[in-house]
Every structure is written in structure tokens, then in C-alpha cells.
Amino acid sequence: MSDHSAVSSPNGSVAPISGTSAVGAPSAAARAHVIDIVRRSRSSFQTGMRLLPPRRRLAMYAVYAFCRLVDDIADGGEARDRKAERLSDWSQEIDAVYSGKPTHPVGEVLCWAAGRYDLPKAEFEAVIAGMMHDIEGETVLADRAAxxxxxxxxxxxxxxxxxxxxxxxxxxxxxxxxxxxxxxxxxxxxxxxxxxxxxGRVYVPQSCLRRHGVPAAAPAVVVAHDGFVVACGELATEAxxxxxxxxxxxxxxxxxxxxxxxxxxxxxxxxxxxxxxxxxxxxxxxxxxxxxxxxxxxxxxxxxxxxxxxxx
Incomplete structure (x- = not known):
């Protein structure tokens, strides 16, 4: 549940585009696609990104667009198996990005950005792992470490x-x-x-909920419990x-x-x-x-x- 508005970007499935250029600057079509995703999102993150010089801003837009697309998959209404398949497609696209052969416009800009700013592949893989967690039925986190x-x-x-x-x-x-x-x-x-x-998602850890007397129950029951109020206050202090x-x-x-x-x-x-x-x-x-x-x-x-x- 990352911070994205409800406005969906274009279909997040990985699909080839014409004019992809993995070497040097990304194509005009790829740049326009990334910028359109960011503008349509109306995210508060745009405010900070606008402070960047043009090349750094484009690189951040590409990172944001990637996060936006995989988050839309995790939060969408498709069946779990279909979501997993589409996230797997993005794992393969990240592999392609780091092999210099992206097939998606966002991947094309990421390929340029990764080379220019030495972006670690593992961080993109971590984002996808987090999205995979979100598609596994009811989201429950066992403890603060989770x-x-x-x-x-x-x-x-x-x-x-x-x-x-x-x-x-x-x-x-x-x-x-x-x-x-x-x-x-x-x-x-x-x-x-x-x-x-x-x-079906509760991100307040179960260990914290148990400490405040909140029973293991359906999410709607959990968030209505008096102990949940105390647990939220505790998490707010940590934040x-x-x-x-x-x-x-x-x-x-x-x-x-x-x-x-x-x-x-x-x-x-x-x-x-x-x-x-x-x-x-x-x-x-x-x-x-x-x-x-x-x-x-x-x-x-x-x-x-x-x-x-x-x-x-």
C-alpha cells in the first residue's frame, strides 16, 4: 500500500513499444509515457520531484512510474494468480533493463537512469517482493520486524x-x-x-494488537476494537x-x-x-x-x- 492516488495509469502489463532505444537517451515516446503516468497520478510526490534538474527529474519519474504500475497491479481487482503473473512480468522486465534490452517504455527510461545514476537492481526487486506480499489474500504482519x-x-x-x-x-x-x-x-x-x-489488509503488527487485547479476527473487527485505538497511537509515536x-x-x-x-x-x-x-x-x-x-x-x-x- 504505497502512496498512490486512485487514478490509474495506462495498463501496467509489460508490452513492447516501437522506437525503444536501450542505448543512450530514452526515446521521446518513452519519456512522454513516463511523464504522463506521473501527471495522471496527482501524487503528492510530484511536488518534491519538480525541484530536481530535468535529467534527475526524468529518472525519478521513471522510478515513480514503475512503482505506480506494480502498485496498481497489487491493488487491482484481478485474481491473485493473474496479479502474480503480471508482477512476474515486471521481474522479467527488470532483468531486461539490467541486460540493456527493456521492452516497456518505463523500462526503457529505467535502463537509461540505472546506467546514469548507478541504481541497484536489488531495490527494484524489493519493491516487487513487497507487492507480492500484498496480493497474498488477507495481509497480516506477525510482528514489528515483519x-x-x-x-x-x-x-x-x-x-x-x-x-x-x-x-x-x-x-x-x-x-x-x-x-x-x-x-x-x-x-x-x-x-x-x-x-x-x-x-482485507491490516498492517499494524499482530504482536502489537495482541499486546493491546485485540483478538485475531476479520480486519473490520480488528479496526473497530478499542485496543486498536491504542495500537495506532503507539505506531504513530514510532512514526x-x-x-x-x-x-x-x-x-x-x-x-x-x-x-x-x-x-x-x-x-x-x-x-x-x-x-x-x-x-x-x-x-x-x-x-x-x-x-x-x-x-x-x-x-x-x-x-x-x-x-x-x-x-x-
Missing amino acids: LTLYARQVAGAVGILSVRIFGVPHPESELFATELGEALQLANILRDVDEDAAV ASKFAEARAIAGRIRSPRLAPAMVMMAVYADLLRSLNARGWTAPRQPVVRSSTRKAAVAIRGAALGWRWPSFT
Whole structure:
């Protein structure tokens, strides 16, 4: 359950396109396809990506488009076996990307980006592994370690790819990426507890639920239990701690190239504050923040990133 809006991009199945050029710059058709996916998504991540120079922005758009397509498969209405087949197709496309022979427009741009920014293949594989977890019937995480692994797959992996593209060669850049990725994912989980329960998913770990007296039951029963309120508050405290740790690491890195990440940190930390202010007792109303508020928060995040001198 990564952070994507309900607007679907074009069919996520891997299909060849004409004009694919795996060597050098990606074709105009591939670039346009990737940009269209991002624009149609209306994701809050666009705000941070717009701060990047054109080539780095295109590389981030390709990473986002890949995540968007595999997430759409996991969240779609097809049968489990069909979802698994389509995710397997994307595993094969990533193999093709790293062999220099992509067949999909997103793969074409990823092939260029992977070569230019030294993107690890394992991180794309981790994202697909997280999506495979989501298609396995009811989603249940046994303990905090399982939640950490899931967050590392669907969010930390994207963070590591991102800092490579941003150009932040600092010893702590990947630690920053994984800490921030987990913070963002915890905020997503807390925002979407009722929406996820409606499709059979509970991401609050069972060990935490048992500690607060929540029985092993159908997701709708779990999220209505009084103990679930306490469990959400506990997870929100952990999320705040992750945001604080990511901020501390960013302060040690002190690079203006982290500005896009600082925007996302500011936006999601503000979301977490809004969720805490609303509370966790059912029925939980969706948190709605005005465009003005979100823009102001994003500007503050960008300003924090830009005020640091470059270490390069």
C-alpha cells in the first residue's frame, strides 16, 4: 500500500513499444509515457520531484512510474494468480533493463537512469517482493520486524533509489533513505487503516494488537476494537520517532540535494500531526488538509533543504 492516488495509469502489463532505444537517451515516446503516468497520478510526490534538474527529474519519474504500475497491479481487482503473473512480468522486465534490452517504455527510461545514476537492481526487486506480499489474500504482519521488512521493501527501496538519483554520495545517505522511507510508510498505514481493512489488509503488527487485547479476527473487527485505538497511537509515536531520526541524519548530511526528500518529510510529518489531532477512535473521518496548508508545509521543507551548503 504505497502512496498512490486512485487514478490509474495506462495498463501496467509489460508490452513492447516501437522506437525503444536501450542505448543512450530514452526515446521521446518513452519519456512522454513516463511523464504522463506521473501527471495522471496527482501524487503528492510530484511536488518534491519538480525541484530536481530535468535529467534527475526524468529518472525519478521513471522510478515513480514503475512503482505506480506494480502498485496498481497489487491493488487491482484481478485474481491473485493473474496479479502474480503480471508482477512476474515486471521481474522479467527488470532483468531486461539490467541486460540493456527493456521492452516497456518505463523500462526503457529505467535502463537509461540505472546506467546514469548507478541504481541497484536489488531495490527494484524489493519493491516487487513487497507487492507480492500484498496480493497474498488477507495481509497480516506477525510482528514489528515483519512491518520493518515490508516498509523497507515498498518505501526504503524507493528512498535508496531516490538518493542515488539526487546525487547525495554521503555515508549516511542510505540510512537517511530507509529511516525516512519507514516514517512515510507508517504515516501511510495510519492514514489508510479503514481503507485497507475494507480490502482485507491490516498492517499494524499482530504482536502489537495482541499486546493491546485485540483478538485475531476479520480486519473490520480488528479496526473497530478499542485496543486498536491504542495500537495506532503507539505506531504513530514510532512514526514520529522515525521522522525525527531522518531529520537528524539530514542535518548531518547537510546537502541542498536533499530538498525533494525534505519536502516529502514535511508533508507527511504534517499528515501525521493531523492524524494524531483527529484521534484514532472509530469512526475515523479522513483527514483533509487545504491546498494552501500543504503548499506552505512543502515550501518550509524545501527551504530547510536549500539552506544547507553543498558538501561537494
